[in-house]
Amino acid sequence: MLMAKAVASAGSDQSSEKPAQPLITLRAISRLYDGGAIAAVRDIDLEIGVGDCVAIVGASGSGKSSLVNLLCGIDYPTAGTVSWEGRPVHTRRNWSRLRRESIGIVFQEFNLMPTLTALENVELALLGRGLSVGRRNARAAAVLERVGLKSRMHNLTTTLSGGERQRVAIARAIVHEPKLLLADEPTGNLDSISVANVADLLFRLREKTGMTLILVTHDDTLAARCPRRVRIRDGVIVDDNREVTAHASGRGQACHMSSAT
Ligand code: ADP
Numbered sequence: 001m002l003m004a005k006a007v008a009s010a011g012s013d014q015s016s017e018k019p020a021q022p023l024i025t026l027r028a029i030s031r032l033y034d035g036g037a038i039a040a041v042r043d044i045d046l047e048i049g050v051g052d053c054v055a056i057v058g059a060s061g062s063g064k065s066s067l068v069n070l071l072c073g074i075d076y077p078t079a080g081t082v083s084w085e086g087r088p089v090h091t092r093r094n095w096s097r098l099r100r101e102s103i104g105i106v107f108q109e110f111n112l113m114p115t116l117t118a119l120e121n122v123e124l125a126l127l128g129r130g131l132s133v134g135r136r137n138a139r140a141a142a143v144l145e146r147v148g149l150k151s152r153m154h155n156l157t158t159t160l161s162g163g164e165r166q167r168v169a170i171a172r173a174i175v176h177e178p179k180l181l182l183a184d185e186p187t188g189n190l191d192s193i194s195v196a197n198v199a200d201l202l203f204r205l206r207e208k209t210g211m212t213l214i215l216v217t218h219d220d221t222l223a224a225r226c227p228r229r230v231r232i233r234d235g236v237i238v239d240d241n242r243e244v245t246a247h248a249s250g251r252g253q254a255c256h257m258s259s260a261t
Pocket residue numbers: 033034038039040058059060061062063064065066067
């Protein structure tokens with residue numbers, strides 16, 4: 001509750017530049033499992049603005065992934081409404097269109113096809129969009145270059161390091177230029193150097209494109225690099241912290257870049 005109000009007023013100084021609607025609005029969202037025995041998400045209100053850079057933090061089992069799944073329509077709430085740009089999203093078809101056009105998702109486990117090269121994995125995300133093979137190939141190659149994998153794009157993903165695999169997954173998630181990038185513990189399976197590199201990449205991409213970034217993590221150091229941090233405990237939002245920066249603009253606030261870039 002407390003955060004919904006905070007978000008509603010945030011950025012009002014630049015209201016002429018801000019879109020009228022938040023990108024995503026959750027109203028009284030709950031997700032129960034096992035016939036109600038487990039309440040993974042309980043009566044959550046949340047607004048994510050266009051261009052926001054938000055960390056969702058909380059201990060293991062606190063409901064972060066359940067929330068992420070509701071934010072992209074992989075799963076549906078037991079109660080409440082999820083709206084995208086002010087319009088309630090109800091149907092499976094609406095959600096698949098949003099994921100195809102406007103949402104990119106990165107998971108902890110990479111979820112790449114092991115029998116395909118990095119390039120082929122990214123190209124897969126462009127199927128069914130009316131693009132020629134050549135265009136698909138060129139776009140996938142360009143985005144892999146952007147994430148620093150130009151020289152590895154023809155490698156099978158099984159021959160890549162964890163950090164490189166996650167870069168492929170990020171390339172796949174952004175190749176259709178989504179408005180929202182959702183990353184659920186994207187550094188959870190990485191060594192500490194790769195954690196810094198992958199996090200830097202996510203923040204840099206957000207900075208360059210202006211896309212909204214929701215970064216789910218149990219790592220407080222990583223979360224501290226986001227100007228807004230939403231903390232979940234037992235399925236409830238217990239804190240919603242927002243740094244106010246002098247440079248906040250209609251494209252959202254800057255995420256903190258590490259000096260280890
Ligand atoms: P987190 O991502 O923060 O670790 P989750 O959202 O995965 O937390 O889980 C929140 C709670 O919901 C946990 O108690 C978990 O065991 C439970 N849970 C998650 N998914 C399911 C499911 N499909 N069926 C039953 N319980 C689930």
